Amino acid sequence: MRRQMIAGNWKMNKTLAEAGDFLKELQELEPKQPARVVVCAPYLSLPMLAEESAPPVEICAQNVHFAPSGAYTGEVSFEMLKDIGVHLSIIGHSERREYFNETDESLNKKVQAAINEEFEVILCCGEKLEEREADRQFEVVENQLRADLAGVAADDMYLINIAYEPVWAIGTGRTASAEDAQAMCQHIRQLLVDLFDETVADETTILYGGSVKPDNIAELMAMKDIDGALVGGASLQPESFKQLLDYEAK
Numbered sequence: 001m002r003r004q005m006i007a008g009n010w011k012m013n014k015t016l017a018e019a020g021d022f023l024k025e026l027q028e029l030e031p032k033q034p035a036r037v038v039v040c041a042p043y044l045s046l047p048m049l050a051e052e053s054a055p056p057v058e059i060c061a062q063n064v065h066f067a068p069s070g071a072y073t074g075e076v077s078f079e080m081l082k083d084i085g086v087h088l089s090i091i092g093h094s095e096r097r098e099y100f101n102e103t104d105e106s107l108n109k110k111v112q113a114a115i116n117e118e119f120e121v122i123l124c125c126g127e128k129l130e131e132r133e134a135d136r137q138f139e140v141v142e143n144q145l146r147a148d149l150a151g152v153a154a155d156d157m158y159l160i161n162i163a164y165e166p167v168w169a170i171g172t173g174r175t176a177s178a179e180d181a182q183a184m185c186q187h188i189r190q191l192l193v194d195l196f197d198e199t200v201a202d203e204t205t206i207l208y209g210g211s212v213k214p215d216n217i218a219e220l221m222a223m224k225d226i227d228g229a230l231v232g233g234a235s236l237q238p239e240s241f242k243q244l245l246d247y248e249a250k
C-alpha cells in the first residue's frame, strides 16, 4: 500500500542554527497522521539534520547531480548524500527547471542514476500558467513524466515519488482547487498504468504542491489520488508545519 508523505521544502532558507532549532521543535511532535514527515533542506544543513533527526522525521535534499563524481563545480552526488545518511532528494523542482536549466533529459539521467544508487526521489512536474490557460496541462505533465521516466523498469518504481506542482500555484497563494489537483493526480496515476502496470500505479505516492497551507491541506489530502503534499512557504515555521502534519482528515 502506498504511503502518504508531507514534505516541507525549505528552498534557500534557514541557517544551520535555524535548521537545528526547527528540528528540535519538530522532533517533539507526535503526528496524528500516518504520513511520512520529510524536511527538504539546503545542503549545508543536511549533515547536521541527518545526524540529529530521528523517526518519524526524514531528511531530504533539494537536488542532486546524476554523475557519480567529476568536474561539475557546485554539484553534489548521490554517493555524497548517502555518505551523510541522506537517502531522499527532490529532483526537477520547477524552480530548478526555470532558473537552473533543468531539462527532462537531465532529469531522466538523474532518475536512472537514482535507481542505480538505490536512492529515493521526489520527481516534480507541473504546467505553467499559460499552458493551463491553453488547456494543455495534461499534455505538458504527461510529456514531462514520459521523458523523465523513460527506460525505467516497473520493479524500480518503488524509488520514485511524483509531486505535481502547477507552476502558477507555487508561492503565489493561489492553490489549485482540490478537484483540479485530483484530476491531474488521477491522470498521472493512469499514465503509470500505461507506462508500467496497475501495481506500480497503485503503489506510487503522488503529492500535490503549490500554496498548500494548514487551512487547505485536509481538503487536498481527502482526494483519492493525492497521497501527500510538498509544501514551501507554510513549512518554514515549525508551528505551521506542525499544523500541516496534524490536519484533521476529512
Ligand code: PGA
Pocket: 009, 165, 169, 170, 171, 172, 173, 209, 210, 211, 212, 230, 231, 232, 233, 234
Ligand atoms: P509553496 O511552494 O508551498 O510555497 O507554494 C511549494 C513548492 O515549491 O514545493
